[in-house]
Amino acid sequence: MTSNSPPRPSPDAPFDIVGFDLDGTLLDTSGDLAAAVNHALASVGRAPLGVAQVKPMIGGGARRMLAQGMAATGGCDEATLDVLHRRLLDHYEAHIADLTQPYPGVLDALDTLAAQGARLAVVTNKLEGLARKLLGALDLTGRFACIIGGDTMGPGNAKPSPKPIYEMLARCGGGTAAFVGDSIFDIEAGKAADLPTIACSFGFLMQPVAELGADAVIDGYDELIPTLERLAR
Structure with a gap:
């Protein structure tokens, strides 16, 4: 008998869903x-x-x-x-991808999370159409279960509103989740949705990273998986 329910992550995945901001988090734009x-x-x-x-x-x-x-x-x-x-x-x-590149270690970290069974998502304040075009230009679209932009949820519902985070959870089928970003908008949205948050010290910081109030800080993507595992415990 077949089931229409989404596949369950393997026991190795620290979270069922890992969401990411785009600019200054996944990509240096x-x-x-x-x-x-x-x-x-x-x-x-x-x-x-x-x-x-x-x-x-x-x-x-x-x-x-x-x-x-x-x-x-x-x-x-x-x-x-x-x-x-x-x-x-x-x-x-x-000129959306003339100079833009993923941060060092991003692809390896995404590969590891996907192999563990986590569902990956992008929640950005960039317009959804531009986010999709950029990810497509870099051949990254297929890595993500959903891509949510600053206009996806309608006016006034971009981060720091938790609404795009809730939409991410719904589109990814629910479960445990964490959110990774580099701005106060990311961390406030994640916290408002009651998710563990990780701040990227290498991103486009508007203030010192320690002032964002994230549950953890990473200095590079080699630290992401161990940090997610620690937060999951």
């Missing part, structure tokens, strides 16, 4: 995002920002990132921000 910000800035005669200046602006979605970039170069009204946001998104979509 800073070069391509900085280029998109600078394209928008240049279109109105603003000076460019360095990648190091843009990194702390990443994590709350493209509009928030651009608003901070405009604030850093002289300010901006909402109408102008609307126009420049579209220019940024168009440029970014056209």
Whole structure:
């Protein structure tokens, strides 16, 4: 007799589901995002920002990132921000994977978790369509049971709301779960959904990693599996 229920993870999997943020967690997207910000800035005669200046602006979605970039170069009204946001998104979509790469050790960690039977997911504040395009360009889409973007759950329901995390749990079939991210949005969303959280010290930090309040911190992906195992215990 066959069953329609999802396969159970092996006993080796520390959690049934492991969710990940995208920018600054799985992928170093800073070069391509900085280029998109600078394209928008240049279109109105603003000076460019360095990648190091843009990194702390990443994590709350493209509009928030651009608003901070405009604030850093002289300010901006909402109408102008609307126009420049579209220019940024168009440029970014056209150059979405020019410079972006997975962080060292990401693929090995994902392979290990998948072999253990864990279901993997992406929950990002990037627009879902852009997240899917980026993961597709890097041939990563098939590794994830679901991909949830900042617009997937409707306006006002991106991280730090727990709603995208709850959606991740539902789409992955339920079970124990942990969430991995690099921003206060990630950690607050995970905590609000009552999940153990892991912060990446190498990500696009808006503040010192210790101030995020995560249950654990990793300095590289070689530490992810042991950290998940410790949290599961």
